[in-house]
Amino acid sequence: MPVYYYIFLSATLFTIGVIGVLVRRSAIIVFMCIELMLNAANLLLVAFSKMHSQAIGATHPTAATDAQIFVFFSMVVAAAEVSVGLAIIVLMYRNVHSVDVNFLNRLKN
Amino acid sequence: MNNILHIAWLIPFLPLVGFLVNGLGRNQLSKSISGIIGSGTILASFLLSVYVFLSVKDGNTHVAHYFDFINTGALKIGFDFQVDQLSSLFLLIITGVGFLIHVYSTSYMHDETPNNFAKYFAYLNLFVFSMLLLVLGGNYVIMFIGWEGVGLCSYLLIGFWFKNDNYNSAAKKAFVMNRIGDLGFLLAVFWLITKLGTTDYHTVFQNVSQLTSFDITCITLLLFVGATGKSAQIPLYTWLPDAMAGPTPVSALIHAATMVTAGIYMIARSNILFTMAPTTQTVIAIIGLATAILAATIALKQNDIKKVLAYSTVSQLGYMFLGLGVGAYTGAVFHVMTHAFFKALLFLGAGSVIHALHGEQDMRKMGGLKKYMSITHITFLLGCIAIAGIPPFSGFFSKDEILAAAFSSNPVLWVIGVLGAVMTAFYMFRLYTMTFLGNFRGTDEQQHHLHESPGAITFPLIILAVLAVIGGLIGIPEVFMHGGHRLEAFLEPIFRESKKIQGTHHLSHSTEYFLMAASVVGASIAIIFAWKNYKDYRYSTEENTGIARVLENKWYVDEIYSSVIVQPVRALGGFFTNVVERGIIDGIVNGVGRAVNYGSRQIRLLQSGQVGTYVLLMVFGILILFVIQLFL
Amino acid sequence: MLGNFITLPHLLIFFPLIAGVIAFFIKSDSGVRGWSVLASLLTLAVSLSTLIYKDNLELNGLAYNYEWLKYMGASFSVSLDGLGRVLTFLTAFSFPVILIATYRNVYPRSNVFYGLMLLSQAGLMGVFLATDALLFYFFWELALIPVYFLCSRWGGERRIAATFKFFIYTFTASLLMLVGIIYVYLHTAGTPFSDHSFSIQAFHTASLTPTQQSWLFWLFFVAFAVKMPVFPFHTWQPDTYEQSPTAVTMVLSGIMVKMGVFGLIRWVLPIFPAAVLQFENVVIGLSVVGMIYASLIAIRQDDLKRLVAYSSIAHIGLISAAVFTRQQVALEGVMIQMFSHGVNIIGLWIVIDVIEKKLGVRKISQLNGIAHRAPVLTIILVIIALANIALPLTNAFVGEFMMFTGLFKFNGWYAAFAGLSIILAAVYTLGMIQKIFYGETNELTAEMSDISFNQKLVLGLLVLAIFFAGIYPQPFFEITKDSVAAIVTRFK
Structure with missing residues (x-):
């Protein structure tokens, strides 16, 4: 399968994520969209890794799967982020009884 | 060093001593003592001047070097006295007339308080000292x-x-x-x-x-x-x-x-x-x-x-x-x-x-x-x-x-x-x-x-x-x-x-x-x-x-000087103080401050606190970077 | 000497530094005063011994060099050459005088006040001793930062505004200098451990084209010009002098002003000779205009502190003009004048402080006839004021005479125009004496008392210094002669 399929899919996912962050007001949805962007990037990493694995694998056998391992890193980070992020959202709900991101703009003054 | 040079320095030095004694002791000395010190030092200088004069008259002229006043590689100025016909004549006039006037002053200034009296003689002695320095300088x-x-x-x-x-x-x-x-x-x-x-x-x-x-x-x-x-x-x-x-x-x-x-x-x-x-x-x-x-x-x-x-x-x-x-x-x-x-x-x-x-x-x-x-x-x-x-x-x-x-x-x-x-x-x-x-x-x-x-x-x-x-x-x-x-x-x-x-x-x-x-x-x-x-x-x-x-009215010279020189100088000072200093220079300095203040006030509005706005700006920023990277 | 690490230059820096840190922890008010006076006297003793210590006094003076940031090419290198000697002595001499003269002034949280003062002294010492650009910059800021706090915490009514102005001016200027230092650094040859070096020798040999020099020159010049200050970078000065506590004003005007002059002599003249030749007329022109300008303004001032501030600007104008004439005689004049100016202006501030403390005002128009009530104060002020207008046989005459000689050698017209300030100085100084001290007393001054013993002591000391330097200035020239010659020869 040509690699641009993956690129298009990833770009679409990323754009959906960006637009979601921009237009949605619910903190949870925004959060999910961020995850979506992260995974779009992960998808690209895996795709490119597979694409280059043969060429690189000939000279550097261990380097061929570096990018895929890197995806695990970002997944772990994403998991950590989820735990922190959800905790923040829970706290936010406790304080203002809403998960609307635009509601919480008190830094302004 | 010649004999005359050993005593030449004493001629101005004695009035200086008189100045110091009268000036520092003006609260302790009685009028008669300060008068005697004041006149006595000048009399002594006068006698020394006579001696110097006579020896100069015999053709004995010298330049005495006492110490280096300023001595750098580029400039050398010694503390020198020149004892010759002209200076010795002036020495006589200064110390002679000076002595008579000191004596005169002891009576003329007698109504002053002892403190002021001593101060007066101190100043007078200082004057004689300076005048002798002027005349003797080499x-x-x-x-x-x-x-x-x-x-x-x-x-x-x-x-x-x-x-x-x-x-x-x-x-x-x-x-x-x-x-x-x-x-x-x-x-x-x-x-x-x-x-x-x-x-x-x-x-x-x-x-x-x-x-x-x-x-x-x-x-x-x-x-x-x-x-x-x-x-x-x-x-x-x-x-x-x-x-x-x-x-x-x-x-x-x-x-x-x-x-x-x-x-x-x-x-x-x-x-x-x-x-x-x-x-x-x-x-x-x-x-x-x-x-x-x-x-x-x-x-x-x-x-x-x-x-x-x-x-x-x-x-x-x-x-x-x-x-x-x-x-x-x-x-x-x-x-x-x-x-x-x-x-x-x-x-x-x-x-x-x-x-x-x-x-x-x-x-x-x-x-x-x-x-x-x-x-x-x-x-x-x-x-x-x-x-x-x-x-x-x-x-x-x-x-x-x-x-x-x-x-x-x-x-x-x-x-x-x-x-x-x-x-x-x-x-x-x-x-x-x-x-x-x-x-x-x-x-x-x-x-x-x-x-x-x-x-x-x-x-x-x-x-x-x-x-x-x-x-x-x-x-x-x-x-x-x-x-x-x-x-x-x-x-x-x-x-x-x-x-x-x-x-x-x-x-x-x-x-x-x-x-x-x-x-x-x-x-x-x-x-x-x-x-x-x-x-x-x-x-x-x-x-x-x-x-x-x-x-x-003395040809109105004082009035002319006042209006032609003194007043314009004062006016210029006022102009500098009020216009240039406060207006222009401080104006520029404060203007910079005000511009920064105003600018930050405007840019502050971007910080709306709306997360969405921030993200939107971020996306735009990234897009612009993309465009620059890909097409420029 | 005292071993490899504890040398005279180090003592001069670390003594006040450590004493200052200790001062922060002394809780008792009288204890901290006594401590700081004692510490400053000990520093003075060290400094006196540097004047006597004569071996190894060639161009580098007492130079010491320790590794500091080895891989950046920065080292803790200090040197005590003729320039440094005169200025560290001025610093060491001024501090006890200032602290004793203001001994009776009460400060809230005095331990912090005195601690900051001593830290500032350490910074000043470092500025005059450092032969490493980064170290120089470090001490430059170390000297200034305590002053910001001292002004803003213990100053007069409008202290915050004044400090802010001072801070913005000096900090902007310092940053320009930092940019300049880094730029020159990137053009220096390396050391075994680093690609480049901050040492002054490396700066001297840095490969800079005339174009680079010409804009680097302005980065450095502005930094130093603000500190001196040279017209038109001076407007922070009257405000800051007016609002600072008097002790700090003395430090600012007596010593810190010389940081700028010293910077020019040590860091600008030898490093950017081509640019100096290119811009000398601009700088001298600015300085000379500034002299007349400040003198004219001084005539119209009613506040004593502002009058002295503008008078100082006028005098410093002559100094900066003389620096750029590159004449041996002028630079030697600058060296002695820096000392003289420090002594005279500190004396003037002490007198003003006495008047303000006793009467609560410093408006010339409100004072009258003080001579009747305070004869000793009057005599001392008259002597100091006359020294300030460079009457012969006082210290300032020697310096101004030499600087004017150099200026005249450079260009007679500058000297003639600058000479007008001699006349104007007489006008404002004598006018001030006449209005404050002479005439009849008024209700305000009628009950005034004369000065106290400690003030008599320090003022008497200053008067002695005035006459000593005025009658027998030769020792100063002996100290500075070689260092100055080394700078002048760079232009030949």
């Missing part, structure tokens, strides 16, 4: 130290009674005008250093030939600017009449006999430079003569006894500069000496009068004092005759020498000079007649207390009167007596080089007799005229009109 820098030092003492003594704010203003005026001259002096010194690398007299005079005539002209003109400040010539003369605010002995010592002649000393000292700058000499002659006439006209209409004498001093100094300008250096120095005698005498006599009248200085309220103060009267009369130039009194010889030299330079100078001399005779005898002849016009109270002054006052008067009468005899012109001009012979080594350049042109004997006769006759007529006019003077409050009013 280079222009040491001279300048004394030069500014005497200015300082003059400032301190004019403002001695500092409760009166007018006196303080007069003191300030004197100092500032002197400083204007000093700037000229300093620039001349810098010029010398730049061109010759030294300020030592002997090196400078030996290397004059290395200077271009432009350099010499500029240097001498700048030095002359210095002299106009110190010696009260046009345009810087207006401080001297105001300086009469000081105690009268101070006027006698500083503002008549010694300090104001510093300019003449300086030019006589640098005579070789001036001789090589004919342009400067012309300027000096013209300014000197103009000052002599201007001051004489003002003196005609003054009513304050000290003001008349002050303008007379300015006028006489003008004559000395005329002498310097026409190359009659000996004549100028001679006139300095005789002037020191008779002008100190006149001032001290005026002081005696003022003392007797308890501070009254207005001649319109005097008169008839002849009866009450015989010694003062006689000595004063002798002084008046001397200054009027009647032979064989001292003023005749010295003034005549200057006028004769002026004639041989340009007869026009002589004509104007004689005119001034006639005016001198007139205003001096106006002064004399109004003060001593006629009837007393003061209050009964004053008349009741009129008395001759005590011995400490009359003693200096007598000595000075004797000197004023016979002082001229050391400079008898050749026409009267061959070899009679002892002073010229004595000063010959100083002016030798200048003489060589100038050459000698003798007037014929008949011309000289004619010149003398003309000035003597003119002065005599003026004396009789003054006597006739003022012997029955009545006090009237009528205001003067026309030219008399202009003269009474």
Whole structure:
């Protein structure tokens, strides 16, 4: 399968994520969209890794799967982020009884 | 080191000691002790000066180097004293007249508190110290130290009674005008250093030939600017009449006999430079003569006894500069000496009068004092005759020498000079007649207390009167007596080089007799005229009109200076303070601050607190970066 | 000497530094005063010994060099040459004088006040001793930062605004200098451990084209000009002097001003000779204009502190002009004048402080006839004021005479124009004396008392210094002669 399929899919996912962050007001949805962007990037990493694995694998056998391992890193980070992020959202709900991101703009003054 | 150099430094040092003792111990010393210290140190200096003078007379001249004042690779200025004919003559005048005036002061200032009395003598001693430094200095820098030092003492003594704010203003005026001259002096010194690398007299005079005539002209003109400040010539003369605010002995010592002649000393000292700058000499002659006439006209209409004498001093100094300008250096120095005698005498006599009248200085309220103060009267009369130039009194010889030299330079100078001399005779005898002849016009109270002054006052008067009468005899012109001009012979080594350049042109004997006769006759007529006019003077409050009013107001020179110089300078200061400083410079600085403030206020609006906005901006930012990266 | 690390230059820096840190922890008010006076006297003793210590006094003076940030090419190198000697002595001499003269002034939280003062002294010492650009910059800021706090915490009514102005001015200027230092650094040759070096020798030999020099020159010049200050970078000064506590004003005007002059001599003249030649007329022109400008403004000032501030600007103008004449005689004049100016202006501030403490005002128009009530104060002020206007046989005459000589050698017209300030100085100084001290007393001054013993002591000391340097200035020239010659020869 040509690699641009993956690129298009990833770009679409990323754009959906960006637009979601921009237009949605619910903190949870925004959060999910961020995850979506992260995974779009992960998808690209895996795709490119597979694409280059043969060429690189000939000279550097261990380097061929570096990018895929890197995806695990970002997944772990994403998991950590989820735990922190959800905790923040829970706290936010406790304080203002809403998960609307635009509601919480008190830094302004 | 020669014997004379071992004691030369003591001459200024003793007055300095007197200054320190009187100045630091002014709260402890009694009046008699501070008087003795003050006068005693000057007497000792005088005796040493006599010794030095005698040894110089035997041809014993030296430059003494005491220590390095400034010694860097690029500039070397030693603390040097030059002991020669010219300086030793001035030493005698300064310490001699100075001593008499100190003695006089012990009585004149006796009403002061012990503290002020000691302070007065401290200042006076400091003055003598500075003046001696000025005269003894072996280079222009040491001279300048004394030069500014005497200015300082003059400032301190004019403002001695500092409760009166007018006196303080007069003191300030004197100092500032002197400083204007000093700037000229300093620039001349810098010029010398730049061109010759030294300020030592002997090196400078030996290397004059290395200077271009432009350099010499500029240097001498700048030095002359210095002299106009110190010696009260046009345009810087207006401080001297105001300086009469000081105690009268101070006027006698500083503002008549010694300090104001510093300019003449300086030019006589640098005579070789001036001789090589004919342009400067012309300027000096013209300014000197103009000052002599201007001051004489003002003196005609003054009513304050000290003001008349002050303008007379300015006028006489003008004559000395005329002498310097026409190359009659000996004549100028001679006139300095005789002037020191008779002008100190006149001032001290005026002081005696003022003392007797308890501070009254207005001649319109005097008169008839002849009866009450015989010694003062006689000595004063002798002084008046001397200054009027009647032979064989001292003023005749010295003034005549200057006028004769002026004639041989340009007869026009002589004509104007004689005119001034006639005016001198007139205003001096106006002064004399109004003060001593006629009837007393003061209050009964004053008349009741009129008395001759005590011995400490009359003693200096007598000595000075004797000197004023016979002082001229050391400079008898050749026409009267061959070899009679002892002073010229004595000063010959100083002016030798200048003489060589100038050459000698003798007037014929008949011309000289004619010149003398003309000035003597003119002065005599003026004396009789003054006597006739003022012997029955009545006090009237009528205001003067026309030219008399202009003269009474001193040609309005002070007012002109005030509106042309002082006010504009103050206005400029105000403009800088309020407009440039606050408006422009601070405006720019504060403007930068305000711009930053305003800018941040505007940019702050972007921080809306809406997460969405931030993200949107971020996305836009990334898109722009993409575009730049991919397409540019 | 005292071993390898504890040398005289180090003592000069670390003594006040450690003393200052200790001062923060002394709780008792009188204890901390006594401590700081004692510490400053000990520093003075060290500094005096540097004047006497004569061996190894060639161009580098007492130079010491320790590794500091080895891989950046920065080292803790200090040197005590002629320039440094005079200025560290001025610093060491001024601090005890200032602290004793203001001994009676009460400060809230005095331990912090005195601690900051001593830290500032350490910074000043470092500035005058450092021969490493980074170290120089470090000490430069170390000297300034305590002053910000001292002004803003203990100053007058408008202290915050004044401090802010001062801070913005000096900090901007310092940053320009930092940029300049880094730029020159990147053009220096390296050391065995680093690609480039901050040492002054490396800076001297840095390969800079004339174009680079010409804009680097301005980065450095502005930094130093603000500190001095040279017209038109001066407007922070009157405000800051007016608002700071007097002790700090003395430090600012007596010593910190010389940081700028010193910076020019040590860091600008030798490093950017081509640019100096290119811009000398601009700088001298600015300085001379500034002299007249500040003198004229001083005539119109009614506040004593502002008058002295503007008078100082006028005097510093002459100094900066003289620096750029590159004449040996002028630079030696600058060196002695830096000392003289410090002594004189500190004396003036002490007198003003006395008047303000006793009477509560410093408006010239409200004072009158003080001479009747305080004769000693009057005499001392008159002496100091006359020294300030460079009367012969006082210290300032020697310096100004030499600087004017150099200026005249450079160009007679500059000297003639600058000379007008001599006259104007007499006008404003004597006018001030006349209005404050002479005349009749008024209700305010009628009850005034004369100065106390400790003030007599320090003022007497200053007067002695004035006359000593005025009558026998030769020792100063002996100290500075070689260092100055080394700078002048770089232009030959």
